[in-house]
Amino acid sequence: MIGHQRVRDEEGGSARLLALSDGVFAIALTLLALDISVPAGLNPAGFRHALGDVTPNVWAYALSFLVIAAFWRGHHQIFQYTSEVDGTVIRLGLLSLGLVALMPFPTTLLAEYGDQPQAVAVYCGAVAAMGAAQLALTVALWKRPWLCSAALPDPVVRNDVIDLASTVLVFAVAVPLAFVSPTGAKLWWAVLIPVKWVTGRRGKRLRVAAQQPGAT
Amino acid sequence: MIGHQRVRDEEGGSARLLALSDGVFAIALTLLALDISVPAGLNPAGFRHALGDVTPNVWAYALSFLVIAAFWRGHHQIFQYTSEVDGTVIRLGLLSLGLVALMPFPTTLLAEYGDQPQAVAVYCGAVAAMGAAQLALTVALWKRPWLCSAALPDPVVRNDVIDLASTVLVFAVAVPLAFVSPTGAKLWWAVLIPVKWVTGRRGKRLRVAAQQPGAT
């Protein structure tokens, strides 16, 4: 207690930050799909051709939807027991949303110029930045138990931190890799599949354990 | 109890998944209308002509609004008594939203290329996929009564499942049909009118019964 007097500067409940966040996530998810379009007024052959050209946009949409949805789920988990927010949490939360709102741009780049090193590098950089912001937010909430109605069990948070840190690491490494080989960078992302599988299962097991009667 | 130990891995209340869902539904509904537009700077005759050309877009908007609004109402009904969500429900819920967010694209296709088999097939496929995702979500919630504050009466859920399954079936059958005749596929949709009328009335009757004192 002495030496590190906790300064309480709560700025009220977390409801509105979560409402704003869910709004930005919902819009970013929906705007991603705006990029999937076919010009009007083509003849039948031109239309069929244009429809085929839309395929990379559909894949880029699916990928970015998966990425943003995964970040939303993480956001949902870290705010699960948070009842109050302070200045730092609001600032980190807004920074995180600013990066989520940007996602439609790198997604379009990836769909249209997926063979260009710069496009792949921008995409990887955007995901890494979004992950880093969410990691900072996770750690900030972890260090402020007084904002929470119930303490998140340490092993659960530690697992979440490892999960986010590995996402940041994989996408950050992919930035320089994209300049060596854009395709190589995309294949490198697959490293996350086993990592996510392990952290996902461990997270589930830890959460189940925490909810059993007699748990912390 | 023994043999099938229920694993509880709730990830918190359903409030945020519903907030995200309402956001995505609201945006998808509103973006549908963005397609209705007239180029700027036309002369009076050109303007009147362009205004007439907008008619198929208005019809496509009305149709897709009806479809998405019906899915929203179904979503509202299945989550009515849900108070908690787990990983599976979140994953199916997000998948469902990803398909809702896609809807503006097939709607535009239908408005601009409604006489092309591919456009009609893509539209039917998108609606069938959205229906299948919502069907999976409905069944998942039905099989997880521990996530609900009150059990949905079995006959109500069974009626909802029949309603959704018939939507999926009609639109899935319309996909190959569109390649035979795009107009035929659209007329085939009308099969859903009596089906919806019957399931709608039965659903209402079952719900009224469930709310009467002395009911389950």
Next chain:
Amino acid sequence: MIGHQRVRDEEGGSARLLALSDGVFAIALTLLALDISVPAGLNPAGFRHALGDVTPNVWAYALSFLVIAAFWRGHHQIFQYTSEVDGTVIRLGLLSLGLVALMPFPTTLLAEYGDQPQAVAVYCGAVAAMGAAQLALTVALWKRPWLCSAALPDPVVRNDVIDLASTVLVFAVAVPLAFVSPTGAKLWWAVLIPVKWVTGRRGKRLRVAAQQPGAT
């Protein structure tokens, strides 16, 4: 009781319908402004000229913002004491949202082709339709006191109905008027200013009276 057995088919609380509505209102309000833009890459003189050309779009935005905001405020008032919704309320609520979501289109028409009878007529028709849907919703809620946590005082609702009906009437009359004179139709809207002033003041007085101790 006898002779008109009330059928209860509530489909749950009003929270999600209101969340969807606030979402659609928020997006429609924001998309209105998307039409205000200047092409990129002009020279300084061209830029100043294009900036001047944006003025009618700003006026159309202000007008439609006012209209949609007024409808939102009315929506807020009629749902103030509503705690449950049933099938009819959901259907009317969704119809109403479908018309709100359409508003960016007639707004653009008015900004770009405000001197064309068809553009003014479409705008007036859209506002009249939106008003009629909200009027139907208001009457439906008034006739279903069992959905409300507290009864809205009859004089307050009657005043709201007069207010909405006069909006519908003025804009419906403006549709044929626009074909006689687009400018005349726009001047005719000004009739609503004194009407709204009177109903607004009366509504405030009635609400104050209803909130005084000993009222109802």
Next chain:
Amino acid sequence: MIGHQRVRDEEGGSARLLALSDGVFAIALTLLALDISVPAGLNPAGFRHALGDVTPNVWAYALSFLVIAAFWRGHHQIFQYTSEVDGTVIRLGLLSLGLVALMPFPTTLLAEYGDQPQAVAVYCGAVAAMGAAQLALTVALWKRPWLCSAALPDPVVRNDVIDLASTVLVFAVAVPLAFVSPTGAKLWWAVLIPVKWVTGRRGKRLRVAAQQPGAT
């Protein structure tokens, strides 16, 4: 009491005004980023060039995100203890949202024509107007303690008023300044950095004091 009889015309809880506000803020924040785009179908050299041209849009996005996020945080603070709203608060709240929804337009102007006096002046005018509306809203809530569940301590509100008034002043002064020198006007904004630093620290200190046991 006598001489100034308080007229209560509450129009219900603040929940829906806040939901609409969070929606408009979320959409405005996300639409800001739509301006960051690269045309499709360029060759590698053209693509790299176009990607470089996007830099001013990214800066304008970051600046406007910061501005809108700061306004959202202020909005969050002033509504923290508000539980009811009346006609004046709704009107000022909606006016404020109308100006927030406009922000994507001046942001694009600044990104595309940042060296033109008119573009900088429009941007400054838009931020000043948004600040003035929020200032009016803050004062209106301060003067209506009966709408609040707990009184905001006077020093906290006074600090918020100074903070907003200084934002309005700096951006209003920048409007004529932009016609002398667009770059000068942008450098002048930096005056706000120390002002915000001081009001931010004071606000935090005052809030901490107000939350200590035995305060107010």
